[in-house]
């Protein structure tokens with residue numbers, strides 16, 4: 001047996017170089033006296049498609065994607081694909097580049113000290129450079145240069161006009177978190193290229209002497225001694241190694257909603273009965289680990305196009321609306337792609353489009369569990385979509401809105417027949433239909449929930465309960481869904497975490 005390599009003396013060990021991990025690496029290493037190590041399971045080499053905004057769907061199933069899937073969902077009787085990023089930038093390197101905050105009511109509903117919208121605003125602002133927006137609300141000078149679509153798709157222009165014709169308000173900044181209505185959403189595209197967390201945060205920090213990044217490094221578990229986290233066990237090309245903290249140093253999990261929950265469980269931190277099933281000693285009985293999993297389910301009204309659609313130059317989804325069926329709880333988006341399950345009939349790409357309805361405040365909650373005690377093995381992901389009846393009703397209301405907008409005059413030049421659900425399905429029957437075209441919006445969150453109760457996993461300073469020197473700072477800590485795509489919120493969580501850690 002070869003001896004394990006042991007690396008010592010780190011003030012911060014960050015696990016995962018995704019959206020959150022890249023922010024943490026860059027911000028924590030701003031202090032030249034702090035030694036920072038980042039461990040990332042994926043590759044350090046970006047794929048060419050990452051830079052090309054409309055090519056992002058081609059990254060699904062690539063080496064930059066863990067390519068998970070859920071267990072069979074009771075609502076649909078089928079599995080659902082769960083892409084998640086792997087490599088520098090994590091999911092920000094393969095995502096669809098919409099950059100928008102949740103509505104302020106999402107954060108205020110978290111009801112945790114320091115995490116209301118007004119508390120988070122400085123961190124949301126710190127991450128971005130949005131010179132086209134109101135400077136009292138939006139940031140200037142942050143690493144992410146965000147902006148609206150250049151050369152917008154004509155379908156998106158028509159969709160924006162159609163929403164106004166259907167009676168919805170035109171927002172002035174739908175990405176800002178204060179408004180409902182329809183607008184051009186901000187995008188992580190600058191000079192025609194994707195800007196990932198690796199591009200914006202990590203890249204510019206890489207030449208710092210105090211920052212070390214190891215790629216192709218799979219974290220196996222965090223190491224605990226007398227209730228304190230002392231480091232991380234990981235492997236590179238099958239060779240085990242250990243990274244140890246300096247006295248007073250901390251480990252920060254930023255492995256994402258699936259990865260961070262999985263690592264906690266592999267480390268013996270979680271519900272003790274589940275750990276025992278896999279022969280893992282329960283070092284810290286923390287019943288909330290892997291619970292509270294949530295995502296935004298997505299559906300939409302699919303149309304055949306009356307004429308061929310021009311190819312997209314941006315991200316396929318440039319205009320968004322936030323509407324309310326209860327609170328601000330449904331997002332509408334126009335995409336130049338017929339978004340339907342392969343088994344459903346309908347037009348092919350280039351000949352169809354979708355008015356998407358995505359549920360922004362789902363009540364259904366699921367779990368991340370271990371399938372096996374082997375590090376890197378696929379975990380058992382069960383989001384339990386639509387297990388709360390209210391979610392189906394809200395989605396049906398969203399589909400009705402999508403249909404009303406899809407039928408407005410401004411879309412008439414593009415509109416062919418309604419391919420799905422189809423004109424035979426009446427508006428009042430729509431709540432039966434979402435499970436047939438059940439898709440994930442890939443906004444996984446909540447599996448290491450922040451809170452103050454006995455099911456919480458981290459406290460409002462992101463410290464893992466019952467362990468010293470271990471925090472979680474990524475999408476997994478969100479207590480409840482935010483009413484927008486999740487990335488902007490993750491950047492703010494990580495900015496705040498960096499400040500808490502410094």
Ligand SMILES: Cc1cc2nc3c(=O)[nH]c(=O)nc-3n(C[C@H](O)[C@H](O)[C@H](O)COP(=O)(O)OP(=O)(O)OC[C@H]3O[C@@H](n4cnc5c(N)ncnc54)[C@H](O)[C@@H]3O)c2cc1C
Pocket residue numbers: 015016017018019020021039040041042083084085086087088089090091092094095096097098099100217218219220254255256257259260263376441442443444474475476484485486487488490
């Ligand atoms: C296909 C897709 C499209 C999306 N579109 C949008 C969008 O348009 N707008 C938006 O706002 N949001 C979007 N999202 C969601 C958004 O990108 C995520 O919410 C956000 O990136 C999550 O950040 P994170 O830091 O929590 O996790 P991630 O960015 O996923 O980072 C986790 C990192 O940890 C690494 N890791 C995991 N386990 C280990 C381990 N054991 N050892 C070492 N490393 C490990 C992973 O490889 C990964 O690099 C999309 C997501 C996907 C997948």
